[in-house]
Amino acid sequence: xxxxxxxxxxxxxxxxxxxxxxxxxxxxxxxxxxxxxxxxxxxxxxxxxxxxxxxxxxxxxxxxxxxxxxxxxxxxxxxxxxxxxxxxxxxxxxxxxxxxxxxxxxxxxxxxxxx
Amino acid sequence: xxxxxxxxxxxxxxxxxxxxxxxxxxxxxxxxxxxxxxxxxxxxxxxxxxxxxxxxxxxxxxxxxxxxxxxxxxxxxxxxxxxxxxxxxxxxxxxxxxxxxxxxxxxxxxxxxxxx
Numbered sequence: 001x002x003x004x005x006x007x008x009x010x011x012x013x014x015x016x017x018x019x020x021x022x023x024x025x026x027x028x029x030x031x032x033x034x035x036x037x038x039x040x041x042x043x044x045x046x047x048x049x050x051x052x053x054x055x056x057x058x059x060x061x062x063x064x065x066x067x068x069x070x071x072x073x074x075x076x077x078x079x080x081x082x083x084x085x086x087x088x089x090x091x092x093x094x095x096x097x098x099x100x101x102x103x104x105x106x107x108x109x110x111x112x113x114x115x
Numbered sequence: 116x117x118x119x120x121x122x123x124x125x126x127x128x129x130x131x132x133x134x135x136x137x138x139x140x141x142x143x144x145x146x147x148x149x150x151x152x153x154x155x156x157x158x159x160x161x162x163x164x165x166x167x168x169x170x171x172x173x174x175x176x177x178x179x180x181x182x183x184x185x186x187x188x189x190x191x192x193x194x195x196x197x198x199x200x201x202x203x204x205x206x207x208x209x210x211x212x213x214x215x216x217x218x219x220x221x222x223x224x225x226x227x228x229x230x231x
Contacts (some may be wrong), residue, residue, distance in 0.1 A: 020211035033218060035219075035221075042221040043159075044220040045219065102209035102217045103161070106159040106160075
């Protein structure tokens with residue numbers, strides 16, 4: 001059973017470009033979470049999605065950031081007009097419909113560098 | 116609202132000596148608690164989790180943690196450190212009042228260094 005997959009693992013963008021980060025949850029998991037880890041910091045929750053629904057986006061910046069989890073295909077975290085402050089590691093996690101004790105399974109992360 | 120405080124940002128121990136990484140939590144409900152480890156430029160690996168069953172939880176690689184409600188603590192320990200334990204460790208809390216899915220709240224991390 002493959003784990004949570006994220007791609008690309010590393011992404012370099014220039015200021016003003018768009019970044020698209022993909023996350024494929026574990027097989028059978030219907031919930032996806034995105035977290036951001038700034039340099040030398042812990043992970044901060046961004047958004048929680050089920051298929052075709054955003055459940056909790058309380059951690060998402062109000063502008064330039066969006067997320068989706070379509071009926072088919074991976075979840076996408078999209079950052080428009082990137083700035084240097086967006087440089088971070090972005091982790092995706094997944095869980096099944098009823099996650100025992102809220103256990104989430106993490107992907108390897110996408111490290112975004114904005115030049 | 117829940118929160119978690121990791122009391123030490125850096126811990127250094129000699130190889131073969133005990134490890135203690137401290138964590139205190141705050142939660143309005145009965146929490147789920149986790150310890151994750153992150154090796155440099157790697158993803159997160161679950162070490163262990165507290166699930167309201169036994170208060171002493173055993174994890175992988177010889178780590179264990181004890182849930183102490185009276186002290187609101189969930190400290191991580193290991194009897195004998197190994198060089199491969201050098202990594203960043205995160206204490207994590209989650210609240211599950213309705214047995215639903217819930218976001219995780221991470222501590223700021225403790226960097227563990229092992230001295231040869």
